[in-house]
Amino acid sequence: MEARRQPARIHRFRPALITQTDDALPEYMNLIGMICSMCALMLKIKWCAWIALFAAIVGFANARATEDTKQVLSSLMLSISAVVITYMQNPTPMTIPFFQ
């Protein structure tokens, strides 16, 4: 068994060799988060702000390790600010339009 080890045949790792998977969920969540945050801030829609927050957190949970954390964090901060600012503008409780 020991004879199988051959230090002469060592090759260094290259990140390109990792099998690529077609997982676009983090990008979609990022996009939805951004759009919903903008809607919430400009149109003062509360449930949009909450959806943005959810999307940002789901995107954060599914992010790859190689992905830039600044992008993910900025999306999260934007959604939190959307929620806070929407409630500061209108402190009344949220009403879901489909159920009322």
Add this chain to the structure above:
Amino acid sequence: MRLAICLVIVFLCFICSAAKKVKDEDFSEFDDFDQDEFVVETPSTTSATLSSSKTQGSKPDAVETEKVIQADSNKGKQKEKEDDEEEEVSVIDEDDDSMFDDEEFEASDSFASATSATPDLKIAEVPANLTGNRWEAYQCEAVMIIALLAYLINFLIGRAKNARLATTVYHAQRDLLDRNFALVGDDGQTRNTETDDQVNQMQKESDHLYILWCSGRVSIESMLIELRLVKRQCAFNSLAAIIKSINDTLVYTIDFNKDDMETFVFCLAKKRSAVKLHRDMVDLSQFCAERKSADKKGFPGNYQVLSEIGEASSHITNDQKLAEFLTKYPDAIEYIHISDQYSGMKIQSDQQTSSNAATNTGTAAQQQDALNTSERSLRRVLIVAFNLTPQDGRSLQITSESLPGDYLRFVLQLIDRVAAFRFGSKELKNKATKNRQRIEEQFLKSVNLQRQEQAQLRREEKRRAEKEKVMQSDDAELQRKWEEKEHKREMKRRQPKMKQMKVKSM
């Protein structure tokens, strides 16, 4: 025209309704006036109202005198009333205008009208959060926050569980890897691979993907172990995995050197994976015509074979150790993919070639680089994917302490078998070579076509830029020359290309 008429009609209707409303409001105070006022007013009440109203309106000095005068007049009236009620009413009616001012009866009038007509009170709606306990009104927000907290808790738990699994799998294989590989665990960034510090865990690519790079073994260049776990950190993905019955996968990707492996393409896979691989993998779709069932080989489970060269496939499938392994672990192997023409999945390889070809702009050096990179990036690989599922009713954590070791042993044995195989006859070798040449030609043709299209595009753009430049220059001479040149070019293109034949004079 019709729209204008409609608008006019709507406007008129609006005005009528507004007018009616105003009219109704104007005369609303007289609605119940005639019915109650005179019947209800008895002499005592009238005297009381009169005296009270009088006292309200008059000065304090004249109060007594007025009272006396009123008392006298009332007494007189009482006598008359005793006789005839109708006259009473009429007397009061007559006296109303002269004696009673509007100001004196302001309160009684308003009181009467208030009691007679139903008041149209509008109660303003106070928002729920400002009445009573404010926080109870925020029910939706409470639900949202609870859902967020639940997701975050699931994230932490899922991430920890995945990390524990990765550690268990690593420790189960560590000794065997150390005995077979000179380098276990490399991130590609440290300068020196020979360090005293051992790698203690698999490299974390993300919360659901852990890798381990091994190199320095006879007959192979490298081995990449990928632990593809279910995304337990995301609640939605966990649910989807339960619904779609996706499980954790352990994938070994072994790269061979050119001399280590014979040239053939082979795949043994479960039916669901065989369909996907045959469709998506470039080499399997190009070299393997059809999928055949592996029931004849006596393998338990629903396995299919994709084969290019029959002899090579038989060499792999007729292995005793493979049969034993499949009998012991019926559903463990998801697929075995052996190929010397591996270039990944179809979509990814298309993206690579298009991105390579799209760099044909700019300087000549860049173009030369683009030409060089239009070659396909082919690898000689052995890929084995295992399902990591709980066995014998035990939990996944306990199963993953023993299974990975067996899986690794099987993979190492398969590596040696593939590396040892050589074609029995030259004919098979020639057949394999022909197949590869055919595919290579097809690929070069498609690249050539792409390059021609891009060259054509570039020429068109160049001509357009020239034309704009000439038009903007305002030099008539230059424009005329350019137009002549264009005309000649057009004529030349339209003329069919004729071969010139020189006839030698006798």
